[in-house]
Amino acid sequence: MAEPLKHLIGPQTVRDTANAVSRAWDRFDKAAFETEVLTALDALELMQRGQCIANALQRHLPQDFDEAASILHACLPTQNREGLKGWALLSFNHYIAAHGRGHLETALALLKALTPHFTAEFGIRPFIAEEQEKALAIISGWVRDDNHHVRRLASEGTRPRLPWAMRLPALVKDPAPILPILEALIDDEEDYVRRSVANSLNDIAKDHPDLVADFVARHAVDASKERLWLLKHASRTLIKKGHGKTLSNFGFEPLTDVTATLVLSQNRVAFPGALDFQIGLSNLGKQIRTVLIDYAIHHQKKDGSLSPKVFKGKSLTLAPGESLTISKRHAFRPITTRVYHAGAHAVEIFVNGCSATRQDFELHLDGASNR
Structure with missing residues (x-):
């Protein structure tokens, strides 16, 4: 111990x-x-x-x-x-x-x-x-x-x-x-310092998202690899929230020609346990698309309302006419930062920060689950 x-x-x-x-x-x-x-x-x-x-x-x-x-x-x-x-x-x-x-x-x-x-x-x-x-x-x-x-x-x-x-x-x-x-510190020679700059900008983004998005846009011009990493790390909260200008800064713009589907392996999940699901993506357009996929689990709160928690997915490119499937597993296990409540939950898929599809499921705390 x-x-x-x-x-x-x-x-x-x-x-x-x-x-x-x-x-x-x-x-x-x-x-x-x-x-x-x-x-x-x-x-x-x-x-x-x-x-x-x-x-x-x-x-x-x-x-x-x-x-x-x-x-x-x-x-x-x-x-x-x-x-x-x-x-x-x-x-x-x-x-x-x-x-x-x-x-x-x-x-x-x-x-x-x-x-x-x-x-x-x-x-x-x-x-x-x-x-x-x-x-x-x-x-x-x-x-x-x-x-x-x-x-x-x-x-x-x-x-x-x-x-x-x-x-x-x-x-x-x-x-x-x-x-x-x-x-003054954005290009500091020490990664230790640059991480601190990114964290400070991420703090600011929680209250002034547009200010940080504009800051990132200005400093991304002709930026080094190290600075681009800093700017993306500084934007992590805004990316997770689907902030439009921020997503545009990193090439993730709203897409009208990419569709998403969601299939759950089960609609009842035992606790502790896991939910398996598949995300289907199709590029119906005529241009290569850069796609950022995230998902949110809407957890039930004590009062019965739902509260979303976003989880980072992956970035990929889709050729014109290309379709693919992404398989995910989300674990439900005891953690110190969350109290789970039985009942209605949901999975929501985001494509470049925009909600694309959503499916409901139930979480059971008695260990019983049905497909």
Whole structure:
């Protein structure tokens, strides 16, 4: 059995933190700090452990943030010095986010120094939320930094909807201020950075689909293979939703001369079990067609209504007059992210983002199924 996540921060992390701080500041009460944290640590989960250490740091470090920041900076590794890294720096994120308000330049400089050794994308967000214009003016300068972790922090830390982090409502409403950052990093030499740019654009697409579709169209002109990958990954939510301009960006336009049929192998599915189905495609036109096939399972909710979940299918080309059949199997099995309810369900087929055909079936939770 895997170790609980909370053990990523344990007693040794506390001792390592105490040793690093005491080396950086000889007035640090190492024994009192360790006793305070170790007494509380066992009952806490991962993020709580980080916060517990941060709270203790606040009580044992100088109350002046600039002075405390200098001490914490001295705890980080350099070419000539070992220092704290990894999960030991989660508490630094918490500390900076809580106590660096009003010290924007010092706080951001410390997070920039920290990020090569552990993520700083969570610690940076309160400063963007409170002083967006000033914070982004500083962060924008990081896109030319030699360290790719710093460049990635510029794109990842400014994501409007970063998972597991506080949302940035102003950037959700108007992402224009971060577009220059994303444009500057769109051809970064590191895949690690380019993926972050794509994820940020995908965030933006959830609220501003046309803006992202236009962004993609502009930057797809004469794009490298790496940039085209980024732009497609950035468009994944819009492609799944069948956004017209986005599909057109990648050559998937609405088709009137391609037909689709759907045949289910059964109309009753046992849980756990699987539904087999076949998708028939025919090009009735006189031109080669590029076709993107997706399907949705409409799951029944507790109130009896249906909620669709789209699954990516495949991209293919059909010659004039060509027909083919695609066989699919969709599994129904216990997963932590879904509660299944017995009753009416449906399969829907999408051709280039447009609904083409749909069939109903029933899901049974008693293990009985009939063809």
